Amino acid sequence: MGDIMYGKILLPTDGSECAEKAARHAIIIAGQNNAELIVLNVLETHSLAGLPVEDFTSKVNEVFRREGIDALERISQIFKDMSREKGFVRGIKLTLKTEEGHPADMILKIVDDENIDLVVMGASGKHAMERFLVGSVTEKVFRHAKCPVLTVH
Numbered sequence: 562m563g564d565i566m567y568g569k570i571l572l573p574t575d576g577s578e579c580a581e582k583a584a585r586h587a588i589i590i591a592g593q594n595n596a597e598l599i600v601l602n603v604l605e606t607h608s609l610a611g612l613p614v615e616d617f618t619s620k621v622n623e624v625f626r627r628e629g630i631d632a633l634e635r636i637s638q639i640f641k642d643m644s645r646e647k648g649f650v651r652g653i654k655l656t657l658k659t660e661e662g663h664p665a666d667m668i669l670k671i672v673d674d675e676n677i678d679l680v681v682m683g684a685s686g687k688h689a690m691e692r693f694l695v696g697s698v699t700e701k702v703f704r705h706a707k708c709p710v711l712t713v714h
Contacts, residue, residue, distance in 0.1 A: 567594045567678040573601045573668050573702075576632030579683025583713040584636045587681035588643050588653065590711075595652035596678075598640075601671055602632045603664040633657045665701035672706050684712040 572587040574580040584600075591598040640655055660667045672680060684699045703710045 567591070567596050569597045569599065569675055569677050569679075570594075571599050571601060571668065571671055571675070571677045571680045572636065573603065573664065573680070573682045573698075574632045574636050575602065575664070575683075576635060577683055577685065579685055579713065580632070581635060581639060581683075583681050583683040583711075584639050585643070586711065586713050588640055590679065590681065591653045592651075597654040597656060599656045599658060599671070599675060599677070600633060600636050601658045601660065601668065603667040604659065604661050605664055630659075633659065665698045665705075668698070668702050669705055672702075672708060677706075677708050679708055680706055680710045682710065682712055684714045 567590060570587055570591050572580075572584055574584065587598055590596070637655075637657070640653075644651070658671070660671070662670075668680065668682075671677065680702060682699055682702065685697075699710075699712055703712065
C-alpha cells in the first residue's frame with residue numbers, strides 16, 4: 562500500500578480548547594503533506610431567530626466579531642507559533658472561512674464543495690445525555706463525511 566496523501570484538510574473550530582488541540586494536529590498533518598488547511602468557523606444563527614431585523618443584524622455582527630473572528634485569530638496564532646517552532650509549516654496554504662448555519666451541516670457542505678481529503682476536529686466530550694438532547698456536531702460529521710475524520714479530545 563502506498564502512503565496516504567492529503568491535499569485539503571478541513572479544521573472546523575469553535576474557539577474551544579479541544580479545537581485548539583485539533584489545530585495543532587491538523588497543522589502537523591498539513592505540513593507533512595504540503596496541504597491546504599482550511600480553517601472553518603460556523604456561526605449558528607438559529608438561536609437568534611425571532612429577534613427584530615435590526616436587533617438580529619446587530620446581534621449577528623456582534624457574534625461574528627466576538628466568536629468567529631476570535632476563534633480564527635486563535636488558530637492563526639497557533640499556526641504562527643508553530644511556524645517559528647517547526648520549519649515544515651512553510652509549505653501549508655492557510656485559508657480562513659466563516660459561514661452561517663448549523664455547524665455539522667456546514668462542515669459537511671464544505672467537505673463536499675471543497676473536495677476535502679481529511680477533517681480534523683475537536684471532540685467536546687459531551688456526556689451521552691447531552692448528546693441525546695442537543696446532538697453532537699462531531700458525531701454527525703464523523704458518520705456522514707465522505708472523507709476520513711480525525712477527532713481530537
